[in-house]
Amino acid sequence: MKIILSILFIFIVSTSSLQADNKVDLINLYKELHANPELSFKEEKTSNKLANILMSLGLEVTENFGGYGVVALFRNGEGKTIMLRADMDGLPVEELTGAPYASRTKSVNQVGDEVFTMHACGHDIHMTSLIGTVINLLEKKDKWQGTLLINLQPAEEVSGGARNMIKEGIFEKFPRPDFNLAFHVSANLPAGKVGFVPGWAMANVDSMDITIKGVGGHGAYPHTTKDPIVMASQLINNLQTIVSREIAPIEAAVVTVGSIHGGTKHNVIPSEVRLQLTLRSYTDEVRNQTISTIRRMARGLAEANGLSKESYPEITLKDEYTPALFNNPELTEKVRTSFETALGKENVLKLSPVMGGEDFGMYGRVEPIIPTALFWLGAVNKKVYDTSLRENIGLPSLHSAYFLPDPEPTISTGVKAMSTAIIDLYQN
Ligand SMILES: [Zn+2]
Ligand SMILES: [Zn+2]
CATH class of the missing domain: 3.30.70.360 (Alpha-Beta Plaits)
Known part of the structure; x- marks a missing residue:
């Protein structure tokens, strides 16, 4: 485990220009987030922890934006603005994965009951990959010019978070993005692979x-x-x-x-x-x-x-519905090419749309329309995935008490793919 951690760590901070105090152990961060999930609209400690990390990395950070949302900017000269978003909330699910860092956290839900809470939708992977991507982009800041807009969004699971961030003025109070990007973990794609869906992707x-x-x-x-x-x-x-x-x-x-x-x-x-x-x-x-x-x-x-x-x-x-997610086809195609450069063609798969919902789609519906795309990040342990195919056993879905991403390969793939895509978008 130590060796894998150091490899990932070296990969993330690669050469030398990052200050020692900027170093973040991503796997430790992931495990801490995983063990301490918070429910929608209650992401106080999570957002605070991430805001502090972003500040220590030198970003301009705005906290408590649209609830416990965090907006952070890194201005790196003239150029495009790219928004990278991760969601922060967990779910009222009792974790049964048996992982040593499994959540035993309880929270009070909207009707006042104490419930077990779990990152059963992989938002802990999204947050950790986002931090890793920021570190990687800072490390390579001589390779791109422009503004990086970080959006740590609350309350995706109850579909109020994106709406709040937009209402509060994320596209007015900060530089308006030219592109909006995000990952969501996939519970049926092995770690090391990513997926893309041009056009309608979620319902x-x-x-x-x-x-x-x-x-x-x-x-x-x-x-x-x-x-x-x-x-x-x-x-x-x-x-x-x-x-x-x-x-x-x-x-x-x-x-x-x-x-x-x-x-x-x-x-x-x-x-x-x-x-x-x-x-x-x-x-x-x-x-x-x-x-x-x-x-x-x-x-x-x-x-x-x-x-x-x-x-x-x-x-x-219910008036506040979650609108469908439309992945801008040209943006999806550009990012797919970058993903293939970063990971190899065989690791970038075209997937089918699903009828699940994601409020990330709202960022792509604000006029004038900003090209927006969300990609799938494989999270299943390779051995578990192979066994499931061989023995025809179903894998635990997102929101399942048994959903357990394989953190090292998932996060390193997410960081590598997203950093490459973002740098390519700044350059072209
Ligand atoms: Zn979910
Ligand atoms: Zn989710």
């Missing part, structure tokens, strides 16, 4: 609540009631036809009813049933079509069941 994420109202009564006298449990079942079946019969077959959409609650007892017909849905799509058109079709179906069902207007289903959509 619009909407949360919808539906309350189906009826007329409650005795379970033995159903004819005197309007049964919302039967109506909810009908609606759930109807919703399945949105993707299969309403949306064009080549478009992507998901309608999932993740929760249904109603009733208290065997022989009582309740007066309402509540549903919670997650909706996914890529384009604004498909998003709007999905939402309006659900409204139409819910209304139609109430009418078919003889309910009056006041008893039509109540539908609420």
Whole structure:
């Protein structure tokens, strides 16, 4: 382990011009972050630690930006401005990886319960790779000119962080970026490899609540009631036809009813049933079509069941949705070329879009549009990956209690790939 650490360390700080007090042991930093995760909007200690590191490296640091966000600048002469972003929040998951540095941290969640907390989405890898990339870019500062804008974003998992950073004025109060870049770890790509997806890469994420109202009564006298449990079942079946019969077959959409609650007892017909849905799509058109079709179906069902207007289903959509991530194709292509130079062609893979969400996409939607792209960073231990292929065993996904990145090769790959891409973007 010591040898691997020193190799990575030497690689990061390479030659000689970095001050001794600037040296950061990335693997130790990763393990500290991993063992001490904080929930969304509560990233106080994490952001403070990283702000101090960036200050010690000589960056101009602004703390508490859009919550516990950190914005840091390194001005290196005339040239483009490039934003590199990492997210900082953990998840309310009890870590079961068995790693010696596994998190046993508990935090208080939004409703006041104490919950185990884990970096189950790899944001600790994102932060460490970002710090490594900054060190590498400072080390090579005679090879590029321009401004590096570091964005350490809070609250990605609840989709408020990017919105807050934008609202607070990251694109007005600091030099406006020419490009926005980020990595996200991949739970099904081995460490040492990276992935790219030109165009739509991650989905619009909407949360919808539906309350189906009826007329409650005795379970033995159903004819005197309007049964919302039967109506909810009908609606759930109807919703399945949105993707299969309403949306064009080549478009992507998901309608999932993740929760249904109603009733208290065997022989009582309740007066309402509540549903919670997650909706996914890529384009604004498909998003709007999905939402309006659900409204139409819910209304139609109430009418078919003889309910009056006041008893039509109540539908609420969480307004602060996560918009889809669109990777600017030209930027993606440029960065892919740099990644291939840094890692070799065989380690840079074109991947398929997914229906997961990432609020990084918001930075690419602010007018005038800044070319934006997020790349996948392989994080799975090579041996674990090979065994999973050979024995056909599934790998733990992101957000799983068992998700455990292989830190050394993952971080060194992320640093090497991202530093090369950023220097190439400054140069061309
Ligand atoms: Zn996540
Ligand atoms: Zn994530």
